[in-house]
Amino acid sequence: MHHRRDWKAFTEKALNGGLLTIEEGLSVLAAADDQILSILEAAYQVRRHYYGNKVKLNMIINAKSGLCPEDCGYCSQSVISKAPVPKYTMLDKETLLAGAREAMARKAGTYCIVAAGRGPTERELGQVIEAVKEIRETMPLKICACLGLLGEEQARRLAEAGVHRYNHNLNTSRSNYGSITTTHTYEQRVETVEKAKAQGMSPCSGVIIGMGESDREIVEMAYALRELDADSIPVNFLNPIPGTPLARAERTPAAKALKTLALFRFVCPSKEIRVAGGRELTLRTLQPLALYAANSIFVGDYLTTSGQEITLDHQMIEDLGFEVEECAL
Template sequence: MKPAIGMKWMDYANKAITKVELTQEEALQVLHAEDDELLPLMDAAFLVRKHFFGKKVKLNMILNAKSGLCPEDCGYCSQSIVSTAPVAKYTMLDKETLLAGAREALNRKAGTYCIVASGRGPTEKELSQVEEAVKEIRATMPLKICACLGILSEDQATRLKEAGVHRYNHNLNTSRKHYPDITTTHTYDQRVETVDTAKRAGLSPCSGVIIGMGESDEEIVEMAFALRTLDADSIPVNFLNAIPGTPLEKMGRTPAQKALRVLALFRFVCPDKEIRVAGGRELNLRSLQPLSLYAANSLFVGDYLTTPGQEISTDHQMIEDLGFEIELCAL
């Protein structure tokens, strides 16, 4: 007798809850699930999400603290040296603007404020500006701070930790094999080392991926297991927003059902980690966005670095309509 639809996914959920690692073949089956299995698959992913995180949703807000002016050639990025996209270009924002961003994060009910700067890595002046702002934010506002400033030295990571930064983001973005097709000015290993540097300094590691850059399903599985090995605490799963003027401008969007299968995969492989449905969710998930929170337990609210996000009130309403609850910052 053919097993009932969804029994296999429940087996996967039980494995994840008990921290039994899926095999590579099992993980690939998640991405190859048929469309009529989507709801049972998301139900199984929700069991894992609910076990570790209940029905709470963590909100994050990004501030593009330094825009454009980047010497790297990342093919997905509108701020890279090879991009002709008409994006704003400015140096690191001053302290008052960074503080205003933190206040806006609170207004949006975000628990984590993400200070992101373009470039290979921070200069001494840029690092000092971030340190000064973070110290004041920590002294006056109930927010966790995530910094994303590029490649870090040991000393820079330590200074960010001492200033009060909680988390450091440096995405793997894609698989090791596919990486040279996306970026040539730095390596996959340099990204891994930056995450490890942040961890050694006591910063919570945040590292994720961008789906839809020409990678295979096998490579998506590889990404999920790489982040499990890296032990990233927070995993933003982005879906490519192919921006005109970038080398990847002609890439098509990820189908909404495929995006949901990807989120389920990351939940099964990294069951107790913060999985954030991140950049490109509005474009790729479209009307299926609410289903993403049955696997993911975190969202960005508002705009991204150079692309607009969904109305903040719409995100708040979506969370409420699901019967979920916004998780406020607990320092």
């Protein structure tokens, strides 16, 4: 598998609407590490074509912590997790607004309101909607909501309130899904993304790499997101949290993470690809290289794990000669 390929052919394919075959996708993931720069160069040409040297910044607020009845094996907030995480019900409007102001201060164009749980209760939905309306009136921020499984009517109300984007990750491949979560199905996740799309919200859906999936399944995940037509694709790398079933999982090697980001760029060329949770832990000193394939990062902390200090992210973007994309609504 380690013969040298003409990675430029993958650039051409991506820019001309072609789709990598499974075998080609696997060759990206299986390439020798001395191929990294050539692969990133090929991915960068695609990224540059669609996004120039702009980097989108997103900031998350953990709007409700712990207290979740689902059993997702990677999550510190699940019903089966023994991880010591803060547990609180939905944050009040003032706290959500303060988070939005913080997102503005960090130059984030998108503010992500995330709540653990199977889906939002009537009260939670009302609280989010109230905060969203006020943010929309006072700040030039895009708002992404991530509240679990949605009903059609709930999706309609969020869209009406001014939520731009709805996030619901596929997380892993269809075939690996049952080994990660048993309390809901892969299909239910796809349905929620479709419901959000039907109401005019932009679909955001991504994956978590490092949960025992095979390389073939990683390629399948990229295909699935292309099929779902997700506008925004967060690629998370498992941060194994003590107290969760996946606590002992091995860290994804940095080189493998970079190849994975390149693969997603080739398969979903025009989409926002975001280096998400686990970025600091997985990529370590190679974080800047990720932006040659991806065009977006989360700034600040994740849900129950810490991110790096914001000035480091701004410096990294500046040092690459890239620039933060200011929010244009």
